[in-house]
Amino acid sequence: MNTESPDLETRNAAPRQDNLDPALFGQTPSQTVGPFFHYGLPWKGGADLVGKSDMGARPELFGEQHYVLNLSSPTGAPLGEAIEIAGCVYDAGGEIVPDAMIEIWQANAAGRYASPDDMREDVALDLHFIGFGRASTSDDGVYRLRTIRPGRVPGPGNGLQAPHLAVSVFARGVLKRLATRLYFADGEGNDLDPILNLVPEERRATLIAQPMDGGWRLDIRLGGDGETVFFDL
Amino acid sequence: MTNIRPYMRADAGSPPSLFPDYRSTVLRAPSQPPIHIPQTLTETTGPAGCWDRLMGGSMADLTTQHGGAPIGQRIIISGLVRDENGRPVPNTVMEIWQANAAGRYVHGKDQWDAPLDPNFTGAGRVVTDVQGRYRYVTIRPGAYPWGNHRNAWRPAHIHLSLLGPAFATRLVTQLYFPDDPLIEIDPIANAVPMPYRQRMVARFDIATTEPNWALGYRFDVVLRGHGQTAFEEGDHEH
Numbered sequence: 001m002n003t004e005s006p007d008l009e010t011r012n013a014a015p016r017q018d019n020l021d022p023a024l025f026g027q028t029p030s031q032t033v034g035p036f037f038h039y040g041l042p043w044k045g046g047a048d049l050v051g052k053s054d055m056g057a058r059p060e061l062f063g064e065q066h067y068v069l070n071l072s073s074p075t076g077a078p079l080g081e082a083i084e085i086a087g088c089v090y091d092a093g094g095e096i097v098p099d100a101m102i103e104i105w106q107a108n109a110a111g112r113y114a115s116p117d118d119m120r121e122d123v124a125l126d127l128h129f130i131g132f133g134r135a136s137t138s139d140d141g142v143y144r145l146r147t148i149r150p151g152r153v154p155g156p157g158n159g160l161q162a163p164h165l166a167v168s169v170f171a172r173g174v175l176k177r178l179a180t181r182l183y184f185a186d187g188e189g190n191d192l193d194p195i196l197n198l199v200p201e202e203r204r205a206t207l208i209a210q211p212m213d214g215g216w217r218l219d220i221r222l223g224g225d226g227e228t229v230f231f232d233l
Numbered sequence: 234m235t236n237i238r239p240y241m242r243a244d245a246g247s248p249p250s251l252f253p254d255y256r257s258t259v260l261r262a263p264s265q266p267p268i269h270i271p272q273t274l275t276e277t278t279g280p281a282g283c284w285d286r287l288m289g290g291s292m293a294d295l296t297t298q299h300g301g302a303p304i305g306q307r308i309i310i311s312g313l314v315r316d317e318n319g320r321p322v323p324n325t326v327m328e329i330w331q332a333n334a335a336g337r338y339v340h341g342k343d344q345w346d347a348p349l350d351p352n353f354t355g356a357g358r359v360v361t362d363v364q365g366r367y368r369y370v371t372i373r374p375g376a377y378p379w380g381n382h383r384n385a386w387r388p389a390h391i392h393l394s395l396l397g398p399a400f401a402t403r404l405v406t407q408l409y410f411p412d413d414p415l416i417e418i419d420p421i422a423n424a425v426p427m428p429y430r431q432r433m434v435a436r437f438d439i440a441t442t443e444p445n446w447a448l449g450y451r452f453d454v455v456l457r458g459h460g461q462t463a464f465e466e467g468d469h470e471h
Contacts, residue, residue, distance in 0.1 A: 031407040036340040040330025040356040070289025115278035132280035173257025232267035
């Protein structure tokens with residue numbers, strides 16, 4: 001005779017104050033990426049939005065057998081001007097940050113985002129360009145990306161924004177994503193850009209990449225002198 | 234003219250950038266407050282739905298990536314990705330990385346004297362289905378010491394990275410396990426004020442648990458959601 005209560009098989013532990021507690025429902029809090037993200041996040045080619053190089057990853061930081069991430073598989077050459085962007089990430093003491101990760105999100109050369117939430121059908125998508133990239137910094141604290149110079153996208157109101165990339169900075173010691181932007185020194189409309197104009201004039205330079213060695217250079221300073229402007233979105 | 238649907242801003246559970254008990258924040262936190270900007274098309278769009286072109290296929294079982302079975306307690310983690318309005322976030326990517334059962338990362342800069350497991354890398358990736366559900370199989374990670382202060386130990390945790398639909402919804406977080414006494418003395422978890430810290434603690438769940446195979450945990454992720462639909466200033470007649 002079976003004397004077991006059927007409840008034995010399905011009964012659960014008493015609810016705790018935890019992830020599923022309805023009283024706590026809300027945004028999952030942010031935590032740092034820590035120092036050991038390299039085998040989990042930056043895939044080979046993640047920093048090359050144009051070609052087939054393996055920029056972006058740091059495969060030397062772990063055994064070859066533990067490289068389980070994808071290789072990026074570009075479908076063809078995107079339209080527009082291919083550019084290289086590089087910069088060094090510094091902490092508030094002026095020391096390099098060799099364990100940061102930089103992400104970018106940008107429009108294509110025509111100024112269209114490859115996103116279902118950009119519904120403008122009068123601006124063409126580029127089947128060969130997504131516009132999302134991810135680069136780890138090197139032992140020298142340097143990030144490098146290869147991408148397309150973005151077109152202008154609408155801003156608040158009727159105006160256009162100057163060409164820019166949205167940038168996220170992650171690192172050990174960075175508890176929540178630091179959001180910033182990269183503009184170009186010769187960018188059309190920088191002087192009227194609605195976001196740049198919210199930044200005190202003396203700090204705008206921290207968002208503006210300068211031409212260097214045939215590419216563009218923008219250092220990121222997490223604190224201290226010349227601290228990069230970060231945004232509350 | 235473009236109508237955009239802005240996302241709500243970070244809520245009370247968001248940690249500060251500077252939390253001195255977590256020593257690495259001291260030189261890596263901005264000293265200036267972030268500048269409040271309106272969300273534009275840049276912030277309300279993101280690489281949604283093309284994660285497979287970017288990152289490749291799903292890798293939902295971290296226990297079968299090598300020749301043999303990894304050492305440790307096999308676990309299943311499943312849950313929903315929703316926005317803060319309770320709506321599912323379908324077809325969104327969650328990236329996963331973690332230490333092995335002994336608390337050791339395969340990363341070359343992890344010098345802790347605990348064994349590596351040749352059968353465990355600890356990296357995976359899942360995509361939510363149309364109802365926002367996800368599920369993956371892994372090994373319960375171990376706690377490990379770190380250099381923050383004397384006798385500092387990180388509670389067992391799994392790192393999670395989600396893109397969500399937009400630049401504004403990007404989230405990197407950590408999942409903790411129930412009844413781990415290290416959580417309440419961990420400076421990283423403690424950067425999130427109570428009670429919101431508990432949002433990062435998974436729940437043991439008998440329904441997710443599979444008989445004779447693996448313990449199951451539930452962990453729902455909540456991303457920022459749309460606020461009230463707002464028309465832009467430019468929509469006014471001039």
